[in-house]
Amino acid sequence: MRLIVGEGSCGLAAGAGAVHTRLQELLAEANPTGVELGITGCNGMCFLEPIVDLYDDEGALHRLVKVQAKDADKIYQAATTGDLSLVDGLRISAEDAEFLDKQTRIALRDCGIIDPESIDDYLAHGGYQAITKILAEGMSQENVIHEIDVAGLRGRGGAGFPTAFKWRAARDAKADETGQKYLICNADEGDPGAFMDRAVIEGDPHSLIEGMLIGAYCIGASEGIVYVRAEYPLAIIRLRKAIEDATARGYLGDNILGSDFSCTLRIKAGAGAFVCGEETALIESLEGKRGMPRLKPPFPAQAGYWLKPSNINNVETYANVAWIIVNGGAAYAAMGTENSRGTKVFALSGKIRRGGLVEVPMGTTLREVIFDIGGGIRNGKEFKAVQLGGPSGGCVPASKLDTIIDYAELSATGAIMGSGGMVVMDESTCMVGMARFFLDFTAKERMLEILSRVVDGKGEEGDIEKLEELCYAIKDGALCGLGQTAPNPVLTTIRYFRDEFEAHIAEHRCPAGECRELITYYIDQDKCVGCTACARQCPVQAISGERKSPHKIDPTLCIKCGNCKTACRFGAVQVR
Numbered sequence: 277m278r279l280i281v282g283e284g285s286c287g288l289a290a291g292a293g294a295v296h297t298r299l300q301e302l303l304a305e306a307n308p309t310g311v312e313l314g315i316t317g318c319n320g321m322c323f324l325e326p327i328v329d330l331y332d333d334e335g336a337l338h339r340l341v342k343v344q345a346k347d348a349d350k351i352y353q354a355a356t357t358g359d360l361s362l363v364d365g366l367r368i369s370a371e372d373a374e375f376l377d378k379q380t381r382i383a384l385r386d387c388g389i390i391d392p393e394s395i396d397d398y399l400a401h402g403g404y405q406a407i408t409k410i411l412a413e414g415m416s417q418e419n420v421i422h423e424i425d426v427a428g429l430r431g432r433g434g435a436g437f438p439t440a441f442k443w444r445a446a447r448d449a450k451a452d453e454t455g456q457k458y459l460i461c462n463a464d465e466g467d468p469g470a471f472m473d474r475a476v477i478e479g480d481p482h483s484l485i486e487g488m489l490i491g492a493y494c495i496g497a498s499e500g501i502v503y504v505r506a507e508y509p510l511a512i513i514r515l516r517k518a519i520e521d522a523t524a525r526g527y528l529g530d531n532i533l534g535s536d537f538s539c540t541l542r543i544k545a546g547a548g549a550f551v552c553g554e555e556t557a558l559i560e561s562l563e564g565k566r567g568m569p570r571l572k573p574p575f576p577a578q579a580g581y582w583l584k585p586s587n588i589n590n591v592e593t594y595a596n597v598a599w600i601i602v603n604g605g606a607a608y609a610a611m612g613t614e615n616s617r618g619t620k621v622f623a624l625s626g627k628i629r630r631g632g633l634v635e636v637p638m639g640t641t642l643r644e645v646i647f648d649i650g651g652g653i654r655n656g657k658e659f660k661a662v663q664l665g666g667p668s669g670g671c672v673p674a675s676k677l678d679t680i681i682d683y684a685e686l687s688a689t690g691a692i693m694g695s696g697g698m699v700v701m702d703e704s705t706c707m708v709g710m711a712r713f714f715l716d717f718t719a720k721e722r723m724l725e726i727l728s729r730v731v732d733g734k735g736e737e738g739d740i741e742k743l744e745e746l747c748y749a750i751k752d753g754a755l756c757g758l759g760q761t762a763p764n765p766v767l768t769t770i771r772y773f774r775d776e777f778e779a780h781i782a783e784h785r786c787p788a789g790e791c792r793e794l795i796t797y798y799i800d801q802d803k804c805v806g807c808t809a810c811a812r813q814c815p816v817q818a819i820s821g822e823r824k825s826p827h828k829i830d831p832t833l834c835i836k837c838g839n840c841k842t843a844c845r846f847g848a849v850q851v852r
Contacts, residue, residue: 284318317479319388426605467666487594665694
């Protein structure tokens with residue numbers, strides 16, 4: 277029997293560490309034969325954490341979910357006695373198991389399967405076969421880049437620029453007398469609701485290393501740098517160990533696998549500035565400067581890190597590379613659409629029943645991801661919109677749910693593919709407030725001031741037109757791609773939810789009942805039974821009434837905290 281505890285950040289936050297510790301204690305006390313205990317990264321089913329995978333003696337998987345430390349004893353008993361009926365109450369449901377069954381995993385192929393801290397486990401699952409093949413067969417740089425070209429792999433970090441084009445540009449760029457070129461990984465994942473890159477590094481760090489090695493070989497770089505958020509401590513720890521292990525085994529360093537190819541890899545922890553996700557701002561930060569975008573041209577391929585030819589891709593892009601080399605570019609290109617090949621990873625979050633990591637072929641519809649894989653909206657509420665592409669993306673309404681995941685198709689809605697954040701909103705979400713949230717994340721400017729006034733009930737006639745004018749001015753005049761796309765959340769919410777903006781301004785009303793300055797709490801006299809639960813929870817004594825008689829809320833005292841509505845079990849407390 278093998279017991280594998282999911283120990284990505286999501287699992288550890290839910291209590292996986294305590295589960296592992298208790299299992300470790302039980303095994304240490306009895307030292308039973310034939311029972312192994314190990315770890316893995318996040319398998320994407322964040323909504324079911326903590327997860328323990330029990331493999332029986334025939335190798336069959338029994339997935340146990342929402343496990344707590346108190347469950348460790350019966351899991352131990354099941355593993356040592358073979359009586360798996362002891363864990364029946366912890367087994368994953370057939371419905372929840374469909375979350376993974378409906379996916380196609382390439383970038384996430386080993387996440388939640390292998391031990392991320394074991395290079396031997398990576399090797400046992402086909403790891404480092406791609407770089408071995410390249411070096412053993414003496415594949416030329418162009419031959420390798422050709423496979424990436426055939427695959428149609430585009431950058432998975434934002435604009436979707438063709439990877440092969442970037443690699444050729446960096447390869448063909450003339451280096452100075454030192455011959456130095458750099459390969460950089462952008463792991464500065466900063467979009468709200470995005471955690472794809474973190475999960476890959478935590479769950480399968482060697483796949484990133486191998487993808488970067490192949491990229492470095494193709495452009496002629498002898499040094500690779502992973503620029504990763506300092507807020508990802510577990511990812512940094514596991515990547516650092518993976519680099520040490522790969523170096524010790526000869527996959528990094530001088531004369532890799534006995535060849536003429538040499539390459540080292542190091543980690544740079546970023547300070548968390550969102551703008552450093554833009555490649556030239558990232559380079560500035562790497563050089564110890566303030567992270568601000570550079571003017572282009574020159575592009576990084578010609579003058580990047582320390583003005584040397586450099587190539588930058590994100591974690592997910594590199595995680596696809598080894599699979600493509602082993603299986604062939606044509607196999608990758610067979611998935612997806614004509615202009616968007618392969619698969620894409622999304623971080624599904626928000627008002628969704630089954631949140632987590634999703635990898636699907638390009639061409640899959642938003643409806644399939646949100647409803648078939650994600651299980652639809654929580655608490656029986658109606659879907660309203662999905663935010664795609666982070667703060668630089670846009671909000672896509674219900675009428676566009678059958679849009680396919682394709683760079684051009686998503687762009688036509690006003691959103692972007694971006695790095696893959698997918699934040700789902702239900703009927704209770706105020707779209708004006710959502711636009712303000714994402715704009716606040718990117719910049720504190722004139723548009724934010726207008727949106728704040730609208731949310732506070734102080735909107736004026738002409739504010740919508742001012743917002744649109746400012747949006748287009750910023751898109752036209754911004755220095756980098758981040759600035760050019762920052763107005764997207766505002767433009768898309770105005771485009772699809774203009775009626776909500778108009779209600780805020782003309783009627784001083786929030787249709788979603790979310791903007792505090794525009795709502796009033798009251799008690800439905802026909803539904804109130806006088807239980808006094810609401811009054812007991814009110815921090816300012818704004819609710820009065822006799823026991824077993826309808827109560828009332830004094831609007832002059834009410835601070836709109838919502839405690840009364842939460843406390844009421846009869847639906848008597850209402851918002852208008």
